[in-house]
Structure formats: structure tokens, C-alpha cells
Amino acid sequence: MTEQVIHLIDKDGKRTDGRNIDELRDIKITVGMIKNADGSAFIEFGKNKIIVAVYGPREVHPKHMAQPDRCVLRCRYHMSPFSTDTRKNPAPSRREVEISKVIREALEPAIILEDYPRAAIDIFVEVLQADGGSRCAGITAASVALADAGINMRDMVSACAAGKVADRIVLDVNDIEDKEGCADMPVAYLPNLEQVTLLQLDGILTKEEFNECLDTAIKGCKMVYEIQKQALIQKYFGNEITSDVKETAQ
Amino acid sequence: MHKYFDEVVNENKMQEINKKYVLPGDVIIEGNYRPLMNVIKKNNSIIATRIGIVEMGRDGIKVIPLSGVYIPRVNDIVIGKVVDNSSLSWEVDINSCFSAHLPAQDVFGRDFSPARDDIRKQLAPGDVITARIMAFDRTRDPLLTLQDKDLGKIPKGEIVKINPTRIPRLIGKRGSMIQTIEQATNTRIMIGQNGILVVVGDDNETVSLAIKAINTIEEEAHTSNLTQRIRVLLNVPEPSPEDDENTENLQTENSLKQDVKEENDDGENNLEEDEK
Structure with missing residues (x-):
């Protein structure tokens, strides 16, 4: 039996899914698809399919969790049993508990929690189909859903990963590259305030590689931000912008 | 002379910025302006915190939000x-x-x-x-x-819940939209700033027609020519000067509604005062 050698980057510089090293996967965001939630978003980030629902500000239950000076932010990241090729146990795993925490901490600096004391904001991130980089896709969608819910925010949060694959720094690492590559670095970023709210690194990078990786990831976040903006504009101002265009044309 | 020039520049800036669509984090304007509602000031620039439409007056800058839950305000x-x-x-x-x-x-x-x-x-x-x-x-x-x-x-009526950010659109300019619905369906509609409405009418048909119109406004609040479409839905002819007189009569007849409406206007102003 021979072991199959995987070429993560071919001689033309193309990756396994045909992308260049500085290219994002296709991203599509739909805003407000869950009517029962105060805000919601559905994101397709490559093969990732994630639904995010935001509820709140609403009353805190149990009451003792309420903070007198600010809002409680609660976040649940969950992968559905059918999201991966082998069935995933629906009970929250160690990994999901951790990702719930990092998503919450990535979003917290953007939300003006002091505006809603004694209340709670709940964010539910449900992964329907996973393909590497689901925490970044989750943060991106959660930020759009928060804006849709009309929660006061200092800035949007955009997230994107970068990594080291076959000794090259690449943008937006997918599932195979994550598993076979050398390093994976998810970054969440406030694009207008220019602040990093999440930075994780799985793998080993030299100092120069780290800097290049971070710059690449931030560049990716800025591209993601443009897509987030388009999605929100489409939902809220879509009709008016088209009618304005029509009026000026007439 | 110099001061006049300054004012002209400001007027132009105001025109440019008013009615601009913003998303959270967007920088509305840089300079020494006063933040009023749904905006924050950071490093000499005014940043929007909600999805909405910018309104800039002499007293400061605010964003009229297009989404969100009800947060109480004094005098609502x-x-x-x-x-x-x-x-x-x-x-x-x-x-x-x-x-x-x-x-x-x-x-x-x-x-x-x-x-x-x-x-x-x-x-x-x-x-x-x-x-x-x-x-x-x-x-x-x-x-x-x-x-x-x-x-x-409230002794009787049908309760309708809509998004509180749609209330100003439902009322319309000086109450035009809500009066159109009330006149066409012969109902009375009480409006709470918190997005709760009570529709009172003589029979179920008129009440459900009024509710249908309200729901249409909620769904299509951000589109233009909405008043016209509501008129078509309710089979109301285009208003003529005589109709305007009727409208005024109705206003005096129904003092509660007018009160609510006045409070709406006051509510906006009061909030500004609160944040001062």
C-alpha cells in the first residue's frame, strides 16, 4: 500500500480548491432569515453553512446572573450532528465550549454592553455544515445578526483565518489545509477601530511568519467586512437604493 | 462675511450627511459635533452604533434606527x-x-x-x-x-404588535398615515411607542382590514410610495383639499390619538434633552 502524497499547493501556486494563496472562499450572507429572533444571519463561507440567531436585549434568567452596570452576553456555538462526515454527538463538547467562549470574547469589545444594564443578549451559532474556519464564519455572521437586532455596537466584527501551508502563508485556511498544513491562525478584527479581538494560533511560526500571517488575516478580515456591509445594505436599504437609482435615471 | 461663508459650508455639509444610510461602526463625520442618539464620539469623529438613517441638526447628530427592541424613554x-x-x-x-x-x-x-x-x-x-x-x-x-x-x-379592542422602530412610519408625517387607515376602515387605533397597538372597530372586517394595512406598513416601512400603496389597499381616493378639512375635523374629534402623536414628537425631543 502506498501513501498518497497530498500537494496542498501545486506548481502554479493554486490550492486544493483552486484558489490563489491570497484568495478567500466564496462568502454569502443572508440577513434576517429567522423571524422569531430579534436579529439573525445565515452565512455560507465556502462549504461552511452557519445560522446565527440573536435574542435581546431581554430579561436575564436566572435573575442572579444579571449585572447591575452592564448587559450579560451569552453565546452558544453548536455543531449539529449532521454537520460533519461522521456523526457528531449533539452534546456540547470541550471544543464547542471553548469556541463559545472565544466567540463571546471576540464580540464583547464591539458591543456597548453598558447601554443595557440588567439585561442579557443571547447569541446562538448553529453550524449546519462544517468546513474549517467555522469559528471565523460564526463570528462574522454573529456580528451581522447583532447589527440586524439593533444592538448598539462600536464597530462590526469581521473574522478570517490565515495559516501556513506547504511553507507558504495563505489566506482563509480550509478543512484539508487545517488538518494537513503547518499552522492555522483565526483572527477577529474591528475594521474601523483597527483592533484585534481574537487571535489564536495552532502550529509553529517564526516571528517573521507570524507578522506576515497576521497581516494576511487582517487583509482577509477587511475583505469579509465589505461582504458584511453589502449584506446589511441589501436587507435594509436595498429597495430604496434601487428606487433612488431609478429616480435619477428618470 | 467670513462667518456667512462658514455657515454656507455647514449647510452643504448638513445636506450631504442628512438621510445618509449608516451601519454600526461607520464614521458619519469628523469634527466637533455633538452626539445625540445612537452615535458615539471617538477621536473627534462621530460613529454610528446602529443601522439607520442620519439626521443632523444644529444641536447635533443622531441616527434614526431601522431595527431593534423597545428601550423605554421618559414621557413615552x-x-x-x-x-x-x-x-x-x-x-x-x-x-x-x-x-x-x-x-x-x-x-x-x-x-x-x-x-x-x-x-x-x-x-x-x-x-x-x-x-x-x-x-x-x-x-x-x-x-x-x-x-x-x-x-x-383599555376596555376593548384588538392588540397588534409591531416592531417599535416602525411606529414613526405608521403614524406618518403629522399623522397622515394613521389617519388614512382610520378613516378608510372606520376604526380607532391607539398607538404605544413600545410597538403595541390597539385597534377598536365596530365589526371584525374593518378591524382585520386595518390590521392588514398595519402589517403591510411594518413589512414595507423602508420603501418609498408606501402611503400610495396603502391607499390602494384600502380603496381610498387621492386626497383633495376638501379631504384635508375632514382630516382636521377627525383630529379634533379624537383627542387621544392626537395626544399620542404629540407625545411621539415630544418623545424625540425629550430624549435629546435627556442625553444633554
Whole structure:
């Protein structure tokens, strides 16, 4: 039996899914698809399919969790049993508990929690189909859903990963590259305030590689931000912008 | 001369910025302006915190939000449901993350005594009331009062819930939209700033037509020519000068509505004052 050698980057510089090293996967965001939630978003980030629902500000239950000076932010990241090729146990795993925490901490600096004391904001991130980089896709969608819910925010949060694959720094690492590559670095970023709210690194990078990786990831976040903006504009101002265009044309 | 030039520049800037669509984090303008509502000031620039439309006046900059839940504001007229009572006050659900309280003294007067007066005789859980928010500063639950004209228990009607950010659109310019609906369907519509409406009519058909119109406005609030489409839905002819006179008559007949509307306008102004 021979072991199959995987070429993560071919001689033309193309990756396994045909992308260049500085290219994002296709991203599509739909805003407000869950009517029962105060805000919601559905994101397709490559093969990732994630639904995010935001509820709140609403009353805190149990009451003792309420903070007198600010809002409680609660976040649940969950992968559905059918999201991966082998069935995933629906009970929250160690990994999901951790990702719930990092998503919450990535979003917290953007939300003006002091505006809603004694209340709670709940964010539910449900992964329907996973393909590497689901925490970044989750943060991106959660930020759009928060804006849709009309929660006061200092800035949007955009997230994107970068990594080291076959000794090259690449943008937006997918599932195979994550598993076979050398390093994976998810970054969440406030694009207008220019602040990093999440930075994780799985793998080993030299100092120069780290800097290049971070710059690449931030560049990716800025591209993601443009897509987030388009999605929100489409939902809220879509009709008016088209009618304005029509009026000026007439 | 120089000052005049400055003013012209500001007018142009105002024109440019007014009605601009913004998303959270967007820089609206740089410079020494005063933040009023749904904006923050950071490093000499005004940043939007909500999805909405910019409104810039001489007193500052605000964003009219297009989404969000109801957060109480002082002097808002709200419609709520009594959910519970203690011996001294009622608890009222006002469609917000904060539940409101109506003290018994407000209804019974200063000499209220829990031993002598039965609080449930006036309002019992399940009753729907129109009330004004007397005090609210986010650190404590809002306090309600019924001490105003046309406030109190609502005896009958159909309750409709809409997004509170759509209320100004539902009322329309100087109440035009809501009057169109009321006249066409022969109903009375009470509006709470918290997104709760009560429609009162003689028969089910007119009430359900009014509700249909309200729901249409909620869904299509951000589109242009909405008034015209509502007129088509309700089979109302285009308004002529004579109709305007009728409108005014109706306004005087129905003082509660006008009150609510005035309060709406006041509510905006009051908020600005609060944030000063």
C-alpha cells in the first residue's frame, strides 16, 4: 500500500480548491432569515453553512446572573450532528465550549454592553455544515445578526483565518489545509477601530511568519467586512437604493 | 462675511450627511459635533452604533434606527398588560427587557392604604392599559403613571404588535398615515411607542382590514410610495383639499390619538434633552 502524497499547493501556486494563496472562499450572507429572533444571519463561507440567531436585549434568567452596570452576553456555538462526515454527538463538547467562549470574547469589545444594564443578549451559532474556519464564519455572521437586532455596537466584527501551508502563508485556511498544513491562525478584527479581538494560533511560526500571517488575516478580515456591509445594505436599504437609482435615471 | 461663508459650508455639509444610510461602526463625520442618539464620539469623529438613517441638526447628530427592541424613554406613551400586583403596585409588561411598575398611589391618590383599598378593584392582572413613562434611567425599572388625559384601562379592542422602530412610519408625517387607515376602515387605533397597538372597530372586517394595512406598513416601512400603496389597499381616493378639512375635523374629534402623536414628537425631543 502506498501513501498518497497530498500537494496542498501545486506548481502554479493554486490550492486544493483552486484558489490563489491570497484568495478567500466564496462568502454569502443572508440577513434576517429567522423571524422569531430579534436579529439573525445565515452565512455560507465556502462549504461552511452557519445560522446565527440573536435574542435581546431581554430579561436575564436566572435573575442572579444579571449585572447591575452592564448587559450579560451569552453565546452558544453548536455543531449539529449532521454537520460533519461522521456523526457528531449533539452534546456540547470541550471544543464547542471553548469556541463559545472565544466567540463571546471576540464580540464583547464591539458591543456597548453598558447601554443595557440588567439585561442579557443571547447569541446562538448553529453550524449546519462544517468546513474549517467555522469559528471565523460564526463570528462574522454573529456580528451581522447583532447589527440586524439593533444592538448598539462600536464597530462590526469581521473574522478570517490565515495559516501556513506547504511553507507558504495563505489566506482563509480550509478543512484539508487545517488538518494537513503547518499552522492555522483565526483572527477577529474591528475594521474601523483597527483592533484585534481574537487571535489564536495552532502550529509553529517564526516571528517573521507570524507578522506576515497576521497581516494576511487582517487583509482577509477587511475583505469579509465589505461582504458584511453589502449584506446589511441589501436587507435594509436595498429597495430604496434601487428606487433612488431609478429616480435619477428618470 | 467670513462667518456667512462658514455657515454656507455647514449647510452643504448638513445636506450631504442628512438621510445618509449608516451601519454600526461607520464614521458619519469628523469634527466637533455633538452626539445625540445612537452615535458615539471617538477621536473627534462621530460613529454610528446602529443601522439607520442620519439626521443632523444644529444641536447635533443622531441616527434614526431601522431595527431593534423597545428601550423605554421618559414621557413615552406605552400600551402594556398588567401581569402581577403586590399590595402597593402593579407590574406591567411593556414589551421591553425591563418590566414597568405602576404605583398604587398613582391611581388611588396620596392617602392610599393597602389595608383599606383593594388594589385589584382598579386593575387586575390581564388588564391592558395606556400609560406614560414617568421615570426611567436604566438603573431601575421604569415607573408608569396614568395621570394624564386619556390614559388608563383599555376596555376593548384588538392588540397588534409591531416592531417599535416602525411606529414613526405608521403614524406618518403629522399623522397622515394613521389617519388614512382610520378613516378608510372606520376604526380607532391607539398607538404605544413600545410597538403595541390597539385597534377598536365596530365589526371584525374593518378591524382585520386595518390590521392588514398595519402589517403591510411594518413589512414595507423602508420603501418609498408606501402611503400610495396603502391607499390602494384600502380603496381610498387621492386626497383633495376638501379631504384635508375632514382630516382636521377627525383630529379634533379624537383627542387621544392626537395626544399620542404629540407625545411621539415630544418623545424625540425629550430624549435629546435627556442625553444633554
